[in-house]
Amino acid sequence: MAFNYRRIIIKVGSNVITRPDGLPDNERISHLVNQIADIKKQGIEVILVSSGAVASGRSLISVSEKNNAVATRQLLASIGQVKLINTYSQLFERFGILCSQVLVTKEDFRDRLHYLNMRNCLEILLQHHVIPVINENDVVSVTELMFTDNDELAGLIASMLSAEALIVLTNVNGIYNGDPKLAISSVLTEINDNEIDFASFVSSGKSQFGRGGMITKTTIAQKVAKLGIAVHIANGTTDNILTDVIAGKALHTRFVANKKASGKKKWIAHAETAATGVVKINDGAKTALFSAKASSLLPVGIIDVQTDFKKGDVIKIVDEHNKALGIGIAEYGSEKARDYAGQKKQRALIHYDYLYLQR
Ligand SMILES: Nc1ncnc2c1ncn2[C@@H]1O[C@H](COP(=O)(O)OP(=O)(O)O)[C@@H](O)[C@H]1O
Numbered sequence: 326m327a328f329n330y331r332r333i334i335i336k337v338g339s340n341v342i343t344r345p346d347g348l349p350d351n352e353r354i355s356h357l358v359n360q361i362a363d364i365k366k367q368g369i370e371v372i373l374v375s376s377g378a379v380a381s382g383r384s385l386i387s388v389s390e391k392n393n394a395v396a397t398r399q400l401l402a403s404i405g406q407v408k409l410i411n412t413y414s415q416l417f418e419r420f421g422i423l424c425s426q427v428l429v430t431k432e433d434f435r436d437r438l439h440y441l442n443m444r445n446c447l448e449i450l451l452q453h454h455v456i457p458v459i460n461e462n463d464v465v466s467v468t469e470l471m472f473t474d475n476d477e478l479a480g481l482i483a484s485m486l487s488a489e490a491l492i493v494l495t496n497v498n499g500i501y502n503g504d505p506k507l508a509i510s511s512v513l514t515e516i517n518d519n520e521i522d523f524a525s526f527v528s529s530g531k532s533q534f535g536r537g538g539m540i541t542k543t544t545i546a547q548k549v550a551k552l553g554i555a556v557h558i559a560n561g562t563t564d565n566i567l568t569d570v571i572a573g574k575a576l577h578t579r580f581v582a583n584k585k586a587s588g589k590k591k592w593i594a595h596a597e598t599a600a601t602g603v604v605k606i607n608d609g610a611k612t613a614l615f616s617a618k619a620s621s622l623l624p625v626g627i628i629d630v631q632t633d634f635k636k637g638d639v640i641k642i643v644d645e646h647n648k649a650l651g652i653g654i655a656e657y658g659s660e661k662a663r664d665y666a667g668q669k670k671q672r673a674l675i676h677y678d679y680l681y682l683q684r
């Protein structure tokens with residue numbers, strides 16, 4: 326059965342567009358562009374999140390092993406991104422399609438003004454039938470300022486633009502119920518259940534040029550699907566994969582979009598300016614919220630209720646250094662929250678279904 330999407334995000338991993346010898350796979354990139362042009366012709370808006378800057382840079386310059394790893398990555402990405410975007414630009418041009426370069430950092434999602442600027446920019450590009458080609462700005466995002474990987478970035482873009490689907494292209498046919506290299510393992514075609522413990526059968530190993538690995542893909546896919554956006558994980562090295570996924574003909578993994586909580590979560594995700602209260606949480610609570618499991622904010626991890634709020638208000642969560650972590654809807658008011666703060670076995674202040682994390 327074909328999927329009837331109007332706006333999709335396509336994420337292409339480094340492995341898909343890099344040959345085993347580390348050089349960019351121009352034939353593969355060209356084949357993907359052909360399919361995107363076809364999809365666009367079907368009236369679907371496409372936003373491309375493409376990795377490959379570092380890999381591209383590696384094909385242009387050789388760097389001594391002695392150099393600092395961060396500086397090397399900056400150097401390779403800075404050179405490689407130019408080549409990557411030029412390749413896309415030339416290939417799209419054959420179809421009379423304009424593409425644009427959008428480089429972003431994690432900070433752009435934290436700051437409301439940056440967030441809105443970025444959203445407005447992407448919307449205006451789409452209105453003008455341009456395909457935005459997004460990548461992390463690897464030149465300035467280093468260490469803790471980095472996204473886990475471009476899967477995380479693609480997930481944030483999908484929710485920011487209220488896309489109907491996110492297609493993640495990697496170098497395996499989807500998520501296997503065991504080691505993908507073993508004949509007994511098979512692809513999980515449909516995932517509807519948010520409680521699956523992927524860590525029990527997905528190994529933490531990464532592919533040759535990948536950054537996050539399959540575990541982070543599953544975590545992000547679950548979060549995005551919970552927001553009401555379908556996530557497809559498919560093999561970008563298979564011919565016609567994009568058009569076949571959309572036509573419902575490809576073997577791959579699909580995380581079914583949650584229909585119920587979606588409207589609310591998406592609204593919360595964009596409701597930061599409406600936030601009244603602020604609660605500060607400790608590191609343990611922070612780890613729990615950002616773990617793969619769907620966790621609600623429990624009073625035991627609250628160390629301070631900084632401003633007053635009522636039940637049903639949108640409130641902000643900050644860490645011990647006052648860094649914004651997310652927003653959600655309060656299940657009860659600030660008075661009760663102050664009474665419960667630090668106590669075990671109390672009712673969640675923010676239920677997971679009404680929680681939006683900004684990372
Ligand atoms: N159960 C599993 N199902 C699918 N892939 C898995 C599994 N366990 C580990 N992997 C590995 O995850 C890799 C893909 O993740 P990643 O390296 O992040 O790719 P990308 O560069 O596309 O983001 C695959 O090459 C595969 O070897």
Ligand SMILES: N[C@@H](CCC(=O)OP(=O)(O)O)C(=O)O
Pocket residue numbers: 337338339340375376377378379380402460461463473474475476534535536537538
């Ligand atoms: N921004 C980096 C890619 C980082 C990344 O997440 O890569 P991948 O795991 O292959 O999607 C680059 O362009 O090289």
